[in-house]
Amino acid sequence: MARIIVVTSGKGGVGKTTTSAAIAMGLAKRGHKTVVIDFDVGLRNLDLIMGCERRVVYDFINVINGEANLNQALIRDKHCNSLFILPASQTRDKDALTLEGVEKVLEELSKDFKYIVCDSPAGIEKGAHLAMYFADDAFVVTNPEVSSVRDSDRMLGIMASKSRRAELGMEPIKEYLLLTRYDPDRVEAGEMLSLEDVQEILSLHLLGIIPESKAVLNASNSGTPVILDEKSDAGQAYADVVARYLGEKRPHRFIDSKKGFLRKLFGGK
Amino acid sequence: MSLLDYFRSSKSKTATVAKERLQILVAHERYYRNKPSYLPQLQEELLAVIRKYVKVEQDAISVKFEQDENQETLELNIVLPETPKQQEYSS
Numbered sequence: 020m021a022r023i024i025v026v027t028s029g030k031g032g033v034g035k036t037t038t039s040a041a042i043a044m045g046l047a048k049r050g051h052k053t054v055v056i057d058f059d060v061g062l063r064n065l066d067l068i069m070g071c072e073r074r075v076v077y078d079f080i081n082v083i084n085g086e087a088n089l090n091q092a093l094i095r096d097k098h099c100n101s102l103f104i105l106p107a108s109q110t111r112d113k114d115a116l117t118l119e120g121v122e123k124v125l126e127e128l129s130k131d132f133k134y135i136v137c138d139s140p141a142g143i144e145k146g147a148h149l150a151m152y153f154a155d156d157a158f159v160v161t162n163p164e165v166s167s168v169r170d171s172d173r174m175l176g177i178m179a180s181k182s183r184r185a186e187l188g189m190e191p192i193k194e195y196l197l198l199t200r201y202d203p204d205r206v207e208a209g210e211m212l213s214l215e216d217v218q219e220i221l222s223l224h225l226l227g228i229i230p231e232s233k234a235v236l237n238a239s240n241s242g243t244p245v246i247l248d249e250k251s252d253a254g255q256a257y258a259d260v261v262a263r264y265l266g267e268k269r270p271h272r273f274i275d276s277k278k279g280f281l282r283k284l285f286g287g288k
Numbered sequence: 289m290s291l292l293d294y295f296r297s298s299k300s301k302t303a304t305v306a307k308e309r310l311q312i313l314v315a316h317e318r319y320y321r322n323k324p325s326y327l328p329q330l331q332e333e334l335l336a337v338i339r340k341y342v343k344v345e346q347d348a349i350s351v352k353f354e355q356d357e358n359q360e361t362l363e364l365n366i367v368l369p370e371t372p373k374q375q376e377y378s379s
Contacts, residue, residue, distance in 0.1 A: 165306050165309060168310055172314050173317070176317075208301075210301070211303055213303065216303065216307045
């Protein structure tokens with residue numbers, strides 16, 4: 020039986036697709052057969068971040084509509100044999116996703132995969148709703164910024180009331196926080212919400228902090244999930260996230276600012 | 289506190305402002321989140337009906353929705369004017 024993970028946020032541009040690509044790759048690299056699904060019908064981008072955009076023939080909607088079977092639509096990742104991508108349709112709109120269709124596809128994937136990562140679109144409409152509806156675990160991607168924190172809180176409320184687990188009165192979705200685009204220097208300067216500030220409001224189980232990093236844009240430029248850039252801070256941060264999710268204990272990194280010469284001189288913490 | 293902190297603390301930090309704004313906003317939104325969406329309209333219509341018979345202020349009526357494990361309660365609280373004169377409206 021597969022574990023279904025939704026990567027969600029409410030707000031756009033906070034790093035959902037980057038995170039989906041990274042953690043799916045991380046889980047697969049550790050030997051778990053993993054599939055990552057793009058729920059952003061009409062605006063597919065996961066294929067681009069995974070570097071498989073030219074290999075897309077059939078998509079999620081084709082499978083839901085019975086125009087292709089899963090094996091035809093799944094794309095095997097070029098870096099890792101145990102990772103598959105199910106791309107979104109670019110020509111259809113979000114109404115092409117149906118609850119029954121999504122359920123059928125997830126059920127079929129569950130037979131074969133250990134982890135199913137659902138990359139949610141931004142917003143709280145149909146695509147985002149269906150991406151989280153069947154989830155067992157939620158990775159809530161949040162930037163240390165007011166609108167992102169507010170939207171994450173909103174999304175948590177929706178998951179607590181409108182998910183399948185909520186509707187059936189099952190154990191609720193396990194919610195984890197991923198704080199992305201974190202800049203310890205700005206936090207120290209009082210210009211950015213700190214981890215503690217965000218946790219005071221959301222109080223979630225922290226899976227990791229992803230620092231603001233040049234490696235993320237470089238990775239998306241080349242279509243390689245950033246977790247494969249093992250030397251980069253963001254790559255290492257995502258590797259930690261995957262390890263923690265799998266139950267390993269790893270201390271949190273990238274929280275403290277790299278102190279500058281002047282700040283050391285003046286005795287900054 | 290370092291020398292640098294001393295100079296820094298002279299102006300209020302934006303992160304502190306952000307946190308305070310968020311705390312208020314999120315608390316407010318959580319409060320309203322689990323309530324039926326018809327509440328504001330219900331309040332408005334009730335007020336209109338009551339005002340047909342009694343002269344009350346806009347804020348004299350409060351609609352409270354409470355939820356616990358077993359039941360949902362809708363509590364209406366109407367504050368009538370101090371000398372409750374029944375006013376008959378001719379039109």
